[in-house]
Amino acid sequence: MKIVVCIKQVPDTTEIKINPVTGTLIRDGVPSIMNPDDKGALEMALRLKDQYGAHVTVITMGPPQADLILREAFAMGADRAILLTDRRFAGADTLATSNALAGALKTMDFDIVFAGRQAIDGDTAQVGPEMAEHLGLPQVSYVIDLNVKNENTVIVKKETEDGYQMLEADTPCVLTVLASANKARYMSVAGIVNAYNREVEIWSADSIDVDESKLGLKGSPTKVQKSFAKGLKQAGEVFEVDAEEAVGIIVSKLKEKFII
Amino acid sequence: MNFNLTKTQELFRQMIREFAEKEVKPLAAEIDEQERFPAETVKKMAELGIFGIPVPTQYGGAGGDNLMYSIAIEELSRACATTGVVVSAHTSLCVAPIMEHGTEEQKMKYLPKLASGEWIGAFGLTEPNAGTDAAGQQTTAVLDGDEWVLNGNKIFITNAGPAHVYIVIAMTDKSLKTKGISAFIVEAGTPGFEIGKKELKMGIRGSATAELIFNNCRIPKGNLLGKIGGGFPIAMKTLDGGRIGIAAQALGIAQAALDETVKYTKERKQFGKAIGQFQNTQFQMADLKTKVEAARLLVRSAAFKKDSGVPYSPDAAMAKLFAAETAMEVTTKAVQFHGGYGYTREYPVERMMRDAKITEIYEGTSEVQRMVIAANLYK
């Protein structure tokens, strides 16, 4: 079984703070991490490696610094890592990103492509399904569990708003996974010691199977017109009192506001 | 000269910090409160290979270095000093002497299980009448046919109980004084070997600290570690390495108290402004931060020297002395900055202050470190 996992390096948005005076984002010192849903996807792939000896390739598109998450993937147990990096990829929206990834995948052999459902910097959840379309492969998104039925079929559990669905998909297919699907493993110490002794393959736009007009800014239908920070509302009163008194305050406030 | 961690060490720091934050820190208050050994955390650490960081891969270890090991102890202790010392005592005091002084057979027998964390290690040197003066050993080992027979008691032994493998120092020939001391490997469950009462401690309360009791305990002849009469230098060398671990533990505690205090003094308001805005706070905090950074450089320099294979005994002593005293100072001041809240268990700084104290005492008190440093200065 051959698996490819698409991962992305993202700023840890939980560490982003808003400057209370200017209302702008403070991005300095925000660490870069492997996107949480992608880590869930990688964990799902690594479990297939544990169970069936699957060969796991990770691929990311990004600047040279994105090498870090590929090393992390090695240290978690990935077998092969590819960094798609080229100025021609820059400025890509989800469609152009999905074209680049699909272009790379077209040159590879695989049974399952995993991706995270969405990245925490953009929260679009679009790249996975768009990539599946370019590849002409079936997709299931919001995957929280997976079982291999036979050589050509997987059974997946898809989370929905009010429960879940069980779906059967022919392979090869594209699955987008939620971080909550599993608890991703930590890098192992031995894996870390070896991570930088291994080769990350660097691919450019010339290495992949895609028309260059579909890449980067040129290949992106959507543009950011403007962006602005979202202000916080004003704080209300805060009381530091004992439990009895607190209950009294809450009840009288709710009455005052006609909520009860 | 390069003060940066290597990429590998940096990746390791990222992993161990995340692990410490997510798996270790949430349990810190609970295991302290309940004086409970963190068995669940030990299992998780074992799976990741944290019990075999500097052990070569041919013995089932991760093949890492002592600097990585010191980072592990620092980061774990930053979250929970108890967890830090479990790994430190295991690695520095049991795994290291087997790695450095064991026969190939002993290494093959013990290191894979110790490195994988399937077995935990401990070290027995201190006795009721042999503390700082370690040469006053009263535990004896007598060769009887193919077996050594051990008699005596060891006290204040970290990991006693949970550990499976104990390095035990005993007198094999009293007339030779320190040259009559030898080291042995004793497995838990050996007849005549029992764990005595568990100590109730001020700090690091989750770590198991207990007495080892040997009553005609017979171990195979092959469990002698090193040469007959070679035990004293083994013990001293082991403690040299152990001091890097304890220095890293102290550093982690100091860093944690510093972090907590920065957070608190940014938010706590008195007289209309955050107390971190007062110059008295800022100057004291600047001094503490400087000491923590200086301690870190001493710890890393000692670990780096050990990795480079050059003598590091005084470096380890200086690192431990300075980091331990810094930890005590930072945690004490952290409690002071927190005021009444700092004295309560609602905030972690009181635990850190209790935990910090032991770093000035075990694996050589601060006085012993000064003796080691001075002896090297006047040799």
Add this chain to the structure above:
Amino acid sequence: MDKSAYKHVYVFVEQRDGVIQPVAFELLGKARDLADALGEKVVALFPGYQIANSCQTLIEHGADEVICADNAQLKDYLTEQYVQVITQVIEEYKPSILLLGATTIGRDLGPRLAARITTGLTADCTRLEISEDRELWSTRPAFGGNLMATIVNSTHRPQMSTVRPGVMQKREADPTRNGEIINFEPKLDESKFKVRLLETVKEDKGKVDITEAKILISGGRGVGCKENFEKLEQLAGVLDAEVSTSRAMVDAGIMPHDRQVGQTGKTVRPNLYFALGISGAIQHLAGMEESDFIVAINKDKFAPIFQVSDLGIVGDVNKIVPLLTERLAQELKK
């Protein structure tokens, strides 16, 4: 591309088991505003099976036309089946704008569709407007809700956006509205159907969807464990409220994901929101700060939740909640 060939505001009408989802009505309401600004029509694009009876209600809620694709293959949502039918509609009718709900269906369908017809798609929008040059401006949160970005697609058609449920206002049904219903016969290529639905399970989470609740009792890390959430359930029982949670409790496996409020969970705007033992990470705030009235209880007096709460109490939720439950039970009996 000749953009002038593309006209009208289309809404993908999501149904499950034949029941039109609330987000479809919300989108029709918004589409009406956009179409009026453009002087164009609102078209409801309605795939499903045995749904003909529901077309009229779409007109009453703002549609000028309904394109109804009633086919047994479209009974349950499956990506490829739906993409084929909608692609055929787009090719035939050339919409200028296509809106979908940012539900698990809309967010699966939207990008696949956008890639097939090669156009841009903006995800999970919270604001839509028509610019002076008649483009669709879609505004959405990014960076964990820290930043708002307005996205345009001025080169490709249709302009597509998925829209967050619960954000747009639906219109009251107007039974006097008239509109045209067009039956659309899709030509489905079954050889492309490679995913089969085995089972749909509604988990009896026993409760109302948290986005629909008027009162939410939301518990976070400070609540701690499953047993303590029982106390929250009791308070919810008294107030006829629902229990929700923060990401930390979902990650810890204590609460299910469908109860999660926040950037990666659901956006809620109840009349009353209790934030209990929730520190107020920015992602959480993104999902609840528009609640009408927010009561926060937290041990940490510096918790950021107190910056958005209308009433804050510094204290232990696990002590206060049982007392509050008891007191409210008495009050409400009166």
